[in-house]
Amino acid sequence: xxxxxxxxxxGSMGSAFGAQLRSCGHTVLWSPEGRSDATxxxxxxxxxxxxxxxxxxxxxxxxxxxxxPAAAEEVAAQVAELSMAGADTIYVEANAVAPPRAQRxxxxxxxxxxxxxxxxxxxxxxxxxxxxxxxxxRKQAERIAEIFAGTDVRPHVLGDSIGQASxxxxxxSSYQKVSRVLAAxxxxxxxxxxxADELLVIAAKRTRSYLAETDYIPKTAARAWRWGPELExxxxxxxxxxxxxxxxxxxxxxxARWNGNKDERLDIAEALEALRGERDQxxxx
Numbered sequence: 001x002x003x004x005x006x007x008x009x010x011g012s013m014g015s016a017f018g019a020q021l022r023s024c025g026h027t028v029l030w031s032p033e034g035r036s037d038a039t040x041x042x043x044x045x046x047x048x049x050x051x052x053x054x055x056x057x058x059x060x061x062x063x064x065x066x067x068x069p070a071a072a073e074e075v076a077a078q079v080a081e082l083s084m085a086g087a088d089t090i091y092v093e094a095n096a097v098a099p100p101r102a103q104r105x106x107x108x109x110x111x112x113x114x115x116x117x118x119x120x121x122x123x124x125x126x127x128x129x130x131x132x133x134x135x136x137x138r139k140q141a142e143r144i145a146e147i148f149a150g151t152d153v154r155p156h157v158l159g160d161s162i163g164q165a166s167x168x169x170x171x172x173s174s175y176q177k178v179s180r181v182l183a184a185x186x187x188x189x190x191x192x193x194x195x196a197d198e199l200l201v202i203a204a205k206r207t208r209s210y211l212a213e214t215d216y217i218p219k220t221a222a223r224a225w226r227w228g229p230e231l232e233x234x235x236x237x238x239x240x241x242x243x244x245x246x247x248x249x250x251x252x253x254x255x256a257r258w259n260g261n262k263d264e265r266l267d268i269a270e271a272l273e274a275l276r277g278e279r280d281q282x283x284x285x
Contacts, residue, residue, distance in 0.1 A: 060089060065093050092114075106136075232249070
């Protein structure tokens with residue numbers, strides 16, 4: 001079965017998704033009004049069909065929102081104001097937004113069913129197969145998964161609650177993106193003292209991601225009282241060579257929440273409870 005999908009809006013990820021859907025026979029619409037020349041070129045290359053926004057909303061079985069996260073609520077508001085969607089139209093909120101924002105979008109679009117979605121991976125095609133995580137009403141989530149069957153997009157239904165896909169995306173991207181920034185400042189510090197090559201040798205000895213090593217969370221809590229001051233000195237090093245030191249100060253402040261757990265033997269749940277508990281003391285609200 002083929003569907004008509006309204007794509008809001010074809011950036012590099014959205015246009016790649018549109019091309020994948022087109023390859024399976026689906027009709028993919030986009031609205032060129034106010035879009036840049038680069039967006040026009042991407043849409044044309046992907047074989048997307050231009051349409052006015054009201055007609056796009058009216059014709060679409062699925063509205064797929066893949067836009068800059070800051071614009072996600074505005075895009076949803078534009079759709080809500082039109083009130084032209086069909087009775088069975090599904091809105092897929094696939095931007096990297098916090099769960100409360102995903103819920104606000106769902107509330108704004110009632111009675112249209114909304115699927116909270118998240119893309120993890122590079123734009124599909126050329127051997128790249130991102131995963132599209134889906135959460136929300138089960139029937140509609142499974143319908144979206146069916147639409148992507150046969151494409152290079154790998155759909156995965158998480159559960160029935162709006163916010164699950166968004167939470168997974170931000171939990172992952174918070175580590176992935178901040179770790180890239182941290183790598184840049186660490187390399188910059190080593191390079192300033194002529195030891196960048198040696199830093200890479202040390203790093204090459206470790207191939208696993210710390211994110212996969214959850215057993216290390218309690219060990220981090222137990223050692224936080226020592227690690228925090230070390231990171232404050234690291235902040236001083238970065239400042240001395242003209243690099244941003246805010247990441248180090250923020251990490252030290254996070255570790256300070258475990259200062260009361262010096263050398264304790266905790267499990268993961270206890271370590272996370274201690275991490276959250278300090279926040280509650282600091283913020284009575």
